Amino acid sequence: MSVDGKIAIITGAGGGLGREHALLLAQHGAKIIVNDLGGSVDGAGKSDAADAVVEEIRAAGGEAVANKDSVSDKAGAKRIVETAINEYGSVDIVINNAGILRDKSFKNMTLEEWDMVINVHLNGSAYVTWHAWPIMYAKNYGRVVFTSSVSGILGSFGQANYGAAKMGMVGLMNNLSREGASHNVHTNCLSPGAATRMTAGIPGSEIDLDKPDPGNVPALVSPAVLYMAGEDAPNGRIIQAASGRFASDMVYANSGINLGTALSAEDFLDAAEDALDMTDAAPKTTFWR
16 A cells, blocks of 8 residues: 555545545655645635645644645646646646535536536546646556545435536546556546535435544545555556445446347337346446456
């Protein structure tokens, strides 16, 4: 899990999961760019949250600098990576953690609320990674972590924008894990669960941040990030992490049916149940297994 001496960008690291990721990687010797705009859960406003985390890291003997740019701004994403280059000379690790929520049922959601969540989660992760990617690719070393969610992988009521962005992370990871493999740039996804400002704001949540459940704190998620950021990181995997429990998600598919090229629509309708039968399902990495 060595990250000693590595330069790590962690977005949305002013609190919650990102803060714990930053503290843990710094504890293991990484030099941290603590990025956080410092806004509220819905993305409004600014604060000095990033500075506070930098102070924590430095007080513990680590190295860190703050950056307060928005990941969803193309120029801001570039400046995040430039902060790493200007302060430490390179970038080795990108942990895309920044996010906001605008939860509503799809029929009640505005297109502006759709765009805002997609732009921060999916586009923001892509923007930051895009600026760091050629640096890591050229030096044959890089570790990228995207933050997905069960809201995308499995679905969640009232989070169509968030879930779409989070499943988009999986698609982006699937492609980049292939593109970076030959140059030792590994890309993975985290699917976390913890009591944070974001999860506390989900309708129906019973989370009390003033009296957090010690079994549901963000620090219990971060060991998975340390693993995915390290030299022995896997490539192209999804790791679930919540309350000290860890697991992995993967795409499975059945062997399918072959109706030939002369099939009619009725042929498929007659065999549709066989096409959906998952009895022999197995991990899938290509179009046909």
